[in-house]
Amino acid sequence: MKATEKSEQQGTRLSVFKTYKLYVGGKFPRSESGRVYEVTDSKSGAWLANAPLSSRKDARDAVVAARKAVAGWSGATAYNRGQVLYRVAEMLEGRREQFAREVAEAEGLSKARAAAVVDAAVDRWVWYAGWTDKITQVVGGANPVAGPFFNLSTPEPAGVVAVLAPQDSSFLGLVSVVAPVIATGNTAVVVASERAPLPALSLGEVLATSDVPGGVVNVLSGRTAEIALPLASHQDVNGIDLTGAAGELAVELETAAAENLKRVRRPSSEDWTADPGIGRLTAWLETKTVWHPIGV
Amino acid sequence: MTVKHQMFEYAPAPESRAVVDLAPSYGLFIDGEFTEAADGRVFKSVSPSSEEVLAEVARAGEEDVDRAVRAARKAFTSWSALPGAERGKYLFRIARILQERSRELAVLESLDNGKPIRETRDVDLPLVAAHFFYYAGWADKLAHAGFGPEPRPLGVAGQVIPWNFPLLMLAWKIAPALAAGNTVVLKPAETTPLSALFFADVCRQAGLPHGVVNILTGYGDAGAALVAHEGVDKVAFTGSTEVGKAIARTVAGTGKRVTLELGGKAANIVFDDAPIDQAVEGIVNGIFFNQGHVCCAGSRLLVQESVQEELLDALKRRMSTLRVGDPLDKNTDIGAINSAEQLARITALAEAGEAEGAERWAPACDLPESGYWFAPTLFTGVTQAHRIAREEIFGPVLSVLTFRTPAEAVEKANNTPYGLSAGIWTEKGSRILSMANKLRAGVVWANTFNKFDPTSPFGGYKESGYGREGGRHGLEGYLK
Incomplete structure (x- = not known):
């Protein structure tokens, strides 16, 4: 039973429902289409909220916002990005109960299991917060070329990454795919779990109060297939994470992504509780190699 | 002149x-x-x-x-x-x-x-x-x-x-x-x-x-x-x-x-403080090395307006000394175009450059009778809309554009769907590093060009x- 229902039955007060909205360019718009869809409790099937049913236009608007944010975010110091990601963890920590409730309803978990999932998600932000100023040394470095040249390879963000968040893990999975994208200086257009989008939409509220510049993360809810195709074929998107797509849809999206040679991360079986490694960081990094002669 | x-x-x-x-x-x-x-x-x-x-x-x-x-x-x-x-x-x-x-x-x-x-x-x-x-x-x-x-x-x-x-x-x-x-x-x-x-x-x-x-x-x-x-x-x-x-x-x-x-359409960017003679050697190496059949060729020369004339004069002088001919001759600088098909493509794009209003220049150059040949060529008055500034020619053809500020150079250099390589010519260290950061390319050559090494990652x-x-x-x- 939802806490709100309980208090209503006790006759104490009528609860205030939240209007769940998209998070685009640091603002909370409704879908430009004016459409919503019903989101229900994964166990009881009870109505939880109406979520925005994003349109292709919403997807394009989100890409514009994400592109606008690239210069500032990728140009921020790695230390600064680390602090901002850590700030997200701080903000989430104070909202653990809210997210535990939303995750429990979204995924049909017990209160205790949902709380553990949220804790793991908070810790995942901390993990990636620490990576922002380390990944460059781990994957870059000096190259000992056979000649009098300074030669250095450094990783750089690919740019705008479309992220199809996992369908099953509405929060820990979501955080696990979004945090590495922005840790490395990319900006993200995130398509939330279609059936369970509420934790993702609420995450937007956390990001908005965590010093994450507007447009760095943009969250869309709706039909994954409907929003993902315009993102996969968008000429100003540099990469796409297909984690939340399956089967035929994933093939269709990878094919569309070939049109401007997006970097593609294909769906695979994931254990969101396992050590994340650095694969999701390097997926969205380019290597730039700079040469300069050495001489007097 | x-x-x-x-x-x-x-x-x-x-x-x-x-x-x-x-x-x-x-x-x-x-x-x-x-x-x-x-x-x-x-x-x-x-x-x-x-x-x-x-x-x-x-x-x-x-x-x-x-x-x-x-x-x-x-x-x-x-x-x-x-x-x-x-x-x-x-x-x-x-x-x-x-x-x-x-x-x-x-x-x-x-x-x-x-x-x-x-x-x-x-x-x-x-x-x-x-x-x-x-x-x-x-x-x-x-x-x-x-x-x-x-x-x-x-x-x-x-x-x-x-x-x-x-x-x-x-x-x-x-x-x-x-x-x-x-x-x-x-x-x-x-x-x-x-x-x-x-x-x-x-x-x-x-x-x-x-x-x-x-x-x-x-x-x-x-x-x-x-x-x-x-x-x-x-x-x-x-x-x-x-x-x-x-x-x-x-x-x-x-x-x-x-x-x-x-493919690539690399910008080779020359600032007004660059040593002209070195830059000219780099430009020549950037576009005429291997007949320009190089995916990372410096095919777009971006030259700062204030040194445009001086640089182009020196470049033309240097191009006039390039020897085109027998690949097996140890004096040869520029060999044969790889195939009739590629020669046709280069020829067509060069013609498009003229048709779109760019000015074509090539040194006087005797080409052999048989085989596939194309004289080293440069185009001035090229705009970003021209095909010769957008499409990979994959031949000895250089498109020259100009800029005034570093920001404009970055804007023009990055204005391409490609991102393989780029070149920077300036004596100012901080400017090199700033430009290198902003250029969206996998390999950046500063005061050099077309250098390769097995230890050095290459890609776009x-x-x-x-x-x-x-x-x-x-x-x-x-x-x-």
């Missing part, structure tokens, strides 16, 4: 062809044996500098692709199980034999490709051997490469390479693949099949186990069949962006790993492809 034609007369100094023993015909190299194509088809490899037929070569079809992939699959079991140190020793042998035979291979490459012997001798062949030597050393150190404690090979790599650096591209593909424990099926370009077949003989001399390297000469249909073959675990391609996109579509949903090294941003070749980074595409 008028540029005076002041070429010194040099007596021809041709490298001897006698060092290359060409057979009249060659087969496909599958499972350690040279064999005819299943359907018996052949094609001719022509010297682009003379249009002389060098040899007849088997033309692989689908059946041959299948045979080669099966041979590579069979060989994979034992090759991948070999201790890394032993695999490495095979690669070291190959590197040493390549060094021993480098004169022969340089002459062969110049004959088949049309590039000057000075380049094949001083650039291609030394880099080819160095590439094998470099990756040989990785074979028993993979666990330390940063891809996990127990990195494993992918399986069979299907590799398709272009005609501009035939043997060097082969080395970039085969050396890391073999070091990581994969086996390969490689298809060289149809206009330059010969050096890959000679490489097969190097493998034979090195005692490389049968099926580890398979060479399929043929056309695009064989390459497409190789990419699509379900027995291939990894696709590596160097070539045009158009074909790269087709490959990305082909492998979608298959789980095959892919690396693509595609955006539509110039994905993955890196060379260095520790180059192993990633061949491991899981």
